[in-house]
Amino acid sequence: MEMETRKVAFYTLGCKLNFSETSAIGRQFEERGFRKVAFEDAADIYVINTCSVTDHADRKCRKVVKEALRHNPEAFVTIVGCYAQLKPQEIAEIPGVHAVLGAAEKFQLVDILAGFEKPAAGQPGQVYASPISEATEFHAAHSYGDRTRTFLKVQDGCDYSCSFCTIPLARGSSRSDSVQSVVARVQQLAETGVKEIVLTGVNLGDFGLQGPERERKEDFYDLVRALDEVTGIRRFRISSCEPNLLTDDIIRFVAGSKRFAPHFHIPLQSGSDKILGLMRRRYRRQLYADRVALIKQVMPHACIGVDVIVGFPGETAADFLETYQFLNDLDISYLHVFPYSERENTLAPTLPGRVQDRHRHERTTQLRGLSEKKKRFFYEQHVGLETEVLFEDDVTNGQMEGFTPNYIRVAAKYDPLLVGEMKTLRLVAVNPQNLMEAEEMGAEMLHH
Known part of the structure; x- marks a missing residue:
């Protein structure tokens, strides 16, 4: 088959950052003459972008591979993303997987796999995954053509060491684009008719680290102020920002901003200071409560979303009740609730006080119920607006x-x-x- 007639299809598991990166890889294929098609159409090449944060990564990966080969048994299947960096050899053994690319390699996929030659029958997939310490470059990415809103990646990697999280192992150290480069990309997007841009990153508030020395010449506040001056975009949204990095300056600026939406997603993870300590989070509940209070003071209509993990090792019924009460009393709009799940090569599974699965499930259900009530109350406050x-x-x-x-x-x-x-x-x-x-x-x- 002629290279230029080849069809490529993509499947993305996980976060908005993954969606933006899938789009960027898709554009690389199109620039080389490949034709992008829907996953359910018969493609010659399938690229599956994986996640290590959501549960059952292995099972989901296997299922999507099976589906791809159902659409075209002769297709070439390649796996990229966080799970591919963490478990490349295991994924290479999945029947039907022909190549696995790590974090440093995924943006060179078209070059690395130029011929898309399959391994010999019965052989595992080819692995191209260097140690995560080699993932030091920032690769720009944005989603386009998939949704009305564009997800724009401005930061990657994380220098934090939360005890439950594999992201530093899967994505490497914190690194960013420059303010000047982001503004230029936003101006280009504005010319294509994009109306809303969602800023994404692994640790978005840590924006500003660049170059081999990873010096900080700019910060997230600088970026927000610069983007507010880009006239072609109607609305910017901040996807998720750690509470210790969402400064009063940023909050007050958004309150008076021309283009930034009054919407914040702020990970909490637990309303118990004891559990926050075990999680190695960089703040305690009082700082979180102060952030919420300031947002609501300067933007009464602001929407505030919260990430919470329940059933973390050592979380007693009393600790969970403390979290529930804390969230119940906070003026927030919705919750994303995750039952804790063990991750290899993290500290958390070694901690004492494992919480039984049924308790994790019960606590998740309770907080999801609270989220529905919070969301409905938030919506009802806006009727007539x-x-x-x-x-x-x-x-x-x-x-x-x-x-x-x-x-x-x-x-x-x-x-x-x-x-x-x-x-x-x-x-x-x-x-x-x-x-x-x-x-x-x-x-x-x-x-x-």
Whole structure:
């Protein structure tokens, strides 16, 4: 088959950062004359971008490989991403996997695998994974064409050593783009019609480390201020920022900003200082409460999302209750709740006080219930408000969805003219699916 007619398909597991990197790798293929197709279409090459944070990484990887080969049994299958860096040899043994690329290699995939030659029958996949210490370059990435919003990677890697986390092992040390380079990329995206950009990174607030010496010449506050001046973009969103790095300066700037959305996602992980210590987090609950209080003081409408891990080793029923009460009392909008799961080569599994799986499950269910209540209360506070909604291109049962600046998900009747558009609407009611219903201003008049 001629190289230029080859078709490539992608599947992404995990976070928004992975989505942006899959898009960047996809563009490299297209620049070489490959044609990008949907995963369910028969492709000649499948690239599966994996995650080490979500549970059952091995099982998910195997399942996606099997699906790819169901669509085309002759296809070449390559695995990249965090799980590929952590367990390259194991993944290479999965039937149907032809190549595994680590963190330093994934952005050279098209060059490394130039001929896409399969190993001999019965042989494991080829592994190209250098030690994580060699992943020192920053590779720019953004998602485009997949969603109305673009996920823009500005930072990679992490220098923190939380006791439950494998990300430093999978992605390496913290490193960043420069403010000047990010601004240039944002201006290019603005010219393509992108209206909202979500800034992503592994440890986004640590933005600014560059070069072989990893000097800090700039910081995240510098980036936020520079981006606020880029006229072509209507809305920026900060994806997730550690509470100790989300400074008062950043919060106050966003409050008066022209383009930054009043929406923060701030990982907490536990509302117990004892557990935060065991997790090796770099703050305690009082700092977290102070951040939330300041955000709500300067931006009463702000949406605040929270990551929580339950069932961490040593977490007693009393510790969990402390977390539950802390979250119940906080003026937050929703939770992402994860039952703790053991990760190889981390400190946490060696700690005493393993929590039984059924307790992990019960605690997860309780906090997810609290999240639903928090979210509904947050939505109901905004009924009657007039606000801008940016509509996505996902359509389900004749309904389309969009987001307000403060991340309220709005449902509306499908209208092709609304896709990718900003529309000022009035929020009227929260429906049984916990989506906000909206109408055009003066719509009551139109109905008469």
